[in-house]
Amino acid sequence: MSALVELRDVWVEYGDKIVLERVSLQLAEGGFVAVVGPSGAGKSTFLRLILGQEAPTRGKVLLGGTPMRAECGPDRGVVFQRYSVFPHLTALQNVLFGIECAGAPLIARLFGARRREARDTAAAMLAAVGLEHSLHVYPAQMSGGMQQRLAIAQALVKHPRVLLLDEPFGALDPGIRLDMHALITRLWQEHGLTILMVTHDIGEAFKLGTRVLAFDKRRHDPHAPHRYGATVTYDLSLDRKTLPPPALVEALGGTDLPQRDLA
Numbered sequence: 654m655s656a657l658v659e660l661r662d663v664w665v666e667y668g669d670k671i672v673l674e675r676v677s678l679q680l681a682e683g684g685f686v687a688v689v690g691p692s693g694a695g696k697s698t699f700l701r702l703i704l705g706q707e708a709p710t711r712g713k714v715l716l717g718g719t720p721m722r723a724e725c726g727p728d729r730g731v732v733f734q735r736y737s738v739f740p741h742l743t744a745l746q747n748v749l750f751g752i753e754c755a756g757a758p759l760i761a762r763l764f765g766a767r768r769r770e771a772r773d774t775a776a777a778m779l780a781a782v783g784l785e786h787s788l789h790v791y792p793a794q795m796s797g798g799m800q801q802r803l804a805i806a807q808a809l810v811k812h813p814r815v816l817l818l819d820e821p822f823g824a825l826d827p828g829i830r831l832d833m834h835a836l837i838t839r840l841w842q843e844h845g846l847t848i849l850m851v852t853h854d855i856g857e858a859f860k861l862g863t864r865v866l867a868f869d870k871r872r873h874d875p876h877a878p879h880r881y882g883a884t885v886t887y888d889l890s891l892d893r894k895t896l897p898p899p900a901l902v903e904a905l906g907g908t909d910l911p912q913r914d915l916a
């Protein structure tokens with residue numbers, strides 16, 4: 654069986670600046686892959702490649718064995734750290750909009766029984782993320798955690814083959830982050846999702862991921878930092894006993910022990 658996502662010797666360059674180089678990897682269906690690396694290592698660029706927002710300058714990106722279309726499709730959902738939701742729409746309207754776009758791409762509006770069905774689906778998705786009492790609330794009236802729950806509902810309602818999360822919990826307070834960890838783990842298990850999550854928090858990566866990818870530069874030219882790009886420096890499949898290698902913790906400038914359950 655082919656991998657859900659495959660990168661073959663992918664490079665991303667802007668002019669003479671190399672951001673990513675020689676990235677080859679496969680992502681299996683059903684995995685929860687956490688992506689870490691120092692700031693500027695190309696983690697978001699990697700996510701944008703899989704989202705179809707960015708095309709490789711060399712190499713290939715395949716989705717389900719076929720070359721990725723250079724556009725964001727409904728088969729990929731995305732949640733960013735902030736601003737993933739439409740501020741002028743209520744929670745229900747935000748999620749409903751996603752269903753209407755998929756069901757009626759030209760006018761983004763459904764009518765009659767189809768609209769009622771879509772409304773029920775949107776309300777059920779909001780209940781699944783714990784927002785059943787906030788259907789008619791606007792994002793500006795919500796806490797950061799509620800907005801991220803809404804963004805996740807909005808992404809999931811289209812049943813994406815891959816859910817891409819770019820620092821989704823980075824702006825949240827520690828307690829709310831723990832609630833969100835529990836939520837995303839439950840949704841991943843219940844919906845059989847394939848998740849790719851960028852995080853700056855190595856503890857979060859090792860707690861949630863079934864696999865951790867670290868991006869960094871293998872080669873440096875101090876006189877021309879743009880000359881070499883980042884690539885995958887660690888690719889770790891995790892079981893419950895896996896701890897981050899000390900060299901990786903040091904590379905990320907962190908000393909925190911991961912919160913992985915080692916019982």
Ligand SMILES: Nc1ncnc2c1ncn2[C@@H]1O[C@H](COP(=O)(O)OP(=O)(O)OP(=O)(O)O)[C@@H](O)[C@H]1O
Binds near residue numbers: 672693698
């Ligand atoms: N459109 C662009 N033109 C030129 N350079 C770009 C462009 N987009 C990204 N870059 C550069 O690519 C590099 C990687 O950026 P990217 O945002 O992918 O890194 P990152 O690992 O996600 O960083 P962070 O952890 O700080 O969010 C950076 O040096 C950035 O300046």
